[in-house]
């Protein structure tokens with residue numbers, strides 16, 4: 276792996292990366308770990324997590340992994356207690372776990388909307404609160420990076436996640452102010468469409484439409500997204516807090532795969548609709 280950061284930049288740091296078993300989270304765990312941090316990863320499924328931990332260990336990284344659903348407060352608290360028991364502290368939190376399913380708003384069941392808000396907004400809050408109370412505030416030091424999505428404008432086809440991620444963006448600003456006194460910095464990264472195991476579940480036509488409407492005409496990679504997250508988690512960004520950074524090939528500035536229908540019968544992009 277190529278590094279734009281100096282070796283040992285994260286020596287002595289302990290980084291929690293939620294959803295660190297796959298995709299962007301795995302790339303961040305590997306980059307932070309290679310740069311010297313001890314790493315803790317969680318996710319709902321034990322298998323990909325164990326596999327990821329083995330790959331990180333093969334790279335010489337000291338890694339703790341445990342299954343944890345960020346929607347379940349008890350599991351979140353037990354996970355954070357486990358990290359502190361194992362490494363004695365935590366100094367970095369990457370709130371990367373999350374996700375949703377694409378669907379036009381009128382096909383979105385109340386339960387589905389709630390599931391996505393619980394996953395992305397409430398889950399992120401539970402983890403943030405637990406880590407701040409147990410590790411960052413007592414040590415007067417912490418850095419948080421929240422992985423969100425494009426909230427600069429509407430997110431048609433993704434009403435649930437747009438609402439939840441906008442909530443996380445505002446939480447980022449609020450906590451940056453409230454917790455500055457505790458030595459905690461909080462920032463957000465908003466990826467465009469990034470090629471990962473997550474987007475591999477999306478209809479290929481939708482990804483192609485996204486690529487075509489991205490000014491730089493390609494999808495991003497997990498590794499380049501990781502570089503931005505790692506910068507924000509580093510001491511190099513010690514005067515940066517409360518901000519949202521887009522890494523999207525310009526997609527948030529122009530164009531959208533969502534075509535505005537010109538009649539009363541919407542012609543949707545190729546979204547999977549409920550039966």
Ligand SMILES: CCCCCCCCC/C=C/C(=O)SCCNC(=O)CCNC(=O)[C@H](O)C(C)(C)COP(=O)(O)OP(=O)(O)OC[C@H]1O[C@@H](n2cnc3c(N)ncnc32)[C@H](O)[C@@H]1OP(=O)(O)O
Nearest residue numbers: 373374375376384386387390391394431432473474485533
């Ligand atoms: C312009 C745009 C360009 C878009 C162009 C592309 C832009 C991509 C940008 C973003 C990319 C990514 O985020 S990539 C990351 C992708 N990775 C993920 O999304 C993984 C994480 N996601 C998830 O786990 C799920 O989506 C999530 C709903 C949050 C949790 O699933 P669970 O099964 O655990 O949820 P539960 O709590 O059981 O609730 C399930 C309820 O949710 C609803 N539900 C769940 N899946 C559903 C589905 N596929 N279709 C409909 N409805 C669904 C139903 O109402 C379910 O109820 P019942 O009917 O009763 O069961």
Ligand SMILES: NC(=O)C1=CN([C@@H]2O[C@H](COP(=O)(O)OP(=O)(O)OC[C@H]3O[C@@H](n4cnc5c(N)ncnc54)[C@H](OP(=O)(O)O)[C@@H]3O)[C@@H](O)[C@H]2O)C=CC1
Nearest residue numbers: 294297298299318319320344345372373374468469471473
């Ligand atoms: N790829 C993209 O284009 C974009 C991605 N994002 C966001 O970036 C983040 C990383 O996504 P990406 O790497 O692409 O996709 P992945 O699906 O590979 O990553 C999502 C990770 O989050 C974990 N996760 C999801 N829900 C929970 C939960 N409730 N509790 C614990 N872990 C959970 C998953 O593990 P498990 O399933 O085992 O729980 C998985 O490891 C997500 O928040 C995603 O929504 C935002 C914009 C664009």
